[in-house]
Amino acid sequence: MSVSLQVIYPATERSHFDMEYYTETHLPLIDPQLGAHLENVVVTKGISGPDSTPAAYHAIATLIFADADAFTAAMGKISPLVEDIPNFTDVTPQMMIGETI
Secondary structure (H helix, E strand, O other), rough: EEEEEEEEEEEEEEOOOOOOHHHHHHHHHHHHHHHHHHHEEEEEEOOOOHOOOOOOEEEEEEEOOHHHHHHHHHHHHOOOHHHHHHEEEOOEEEEEEEEOO
């Protein structure tokens, strides 16, 4: 069964998130670090909540790995991505590991 890692960036009134840096600099770091272990990456940019309320999240990145072994191998190479987070946001991302169904 495939394994997913979701990286969720909560939005608040005072949080900062540089979407240009995220898309042009951070996301391109994924392939050289994790590409050999990835099946797919999907990034969703928050634009609004229900009834035009502000989006609860700046972005949610979903990384899909073939299985637990691929996920474990990728996690050994993730530190450059984690170290880059302060370059585009001041929020601490939430992370969820799951099985895709």
